[in-house]
Amino acid sequence: GDSVTQMEGPVTLSEEAFLTINCTYTATGYPSLFWYVQYPGEGLQLLLKATKADDKGSNKGFEATYRKETTSFHLEKGSVQVSDSAVYFCALAGGFKTIFGAGTRLFVKA
């Protein structure tokens, strides 16, 4: 069945460091891919998305490119801030179901 694998955390970075969180997927067909973010005690919010191969999603300085050849959707940000500390979930959607990765917790130190 479809699945999502993302790098384990926690990831700890200093402010202004470069961020990469790896995400790979297994799916039949051509799913849409997403990154969601969860701040402490809250629900998930959509961070960015891509609906077809080679699409790049971007929002708030975060980017991810839908790579069909490597079945990947890695999240990147050039310069993280303390306010980016949260849990990040990679997800894929095909049909009515969305499948989530286990989440990667990011801590950013001032």
Added chain:
Amino acid sequence: DGGITQSPKYLFRKEGQNVTLSCEQNLNHDAMYWYRQDPGQGLRLIYYSQIVNDFQKGDIAEGYSVSREKKESFPLTVTSAQKNPTAFYLCASSPLPGQSPPGELFFGEGSRLTVL
């Protein structure tokens, strides 16, 4: 503002009791979902509904029940048959595919259930 409202935010239950978590949306979305989140794990789908008076089991439906009598409401009951109910529960909604890119979910703020 449009959104999804979950209540209560925190709930404590004694073993053997049923509890019902509320989820209301005013986004006019057709599809609604319940997920369970445990520490260090991703979200697991409990139930989903695409239309009023219809719903389907997700991956971990045992010990849970739902109803969908109104488009805007999708309550979840955690029954005494659920062996390990302590978790964070998230309700979500989405337009059906064809109305927007498929699969984008809008989440409530969650309900944390603790069994004493």
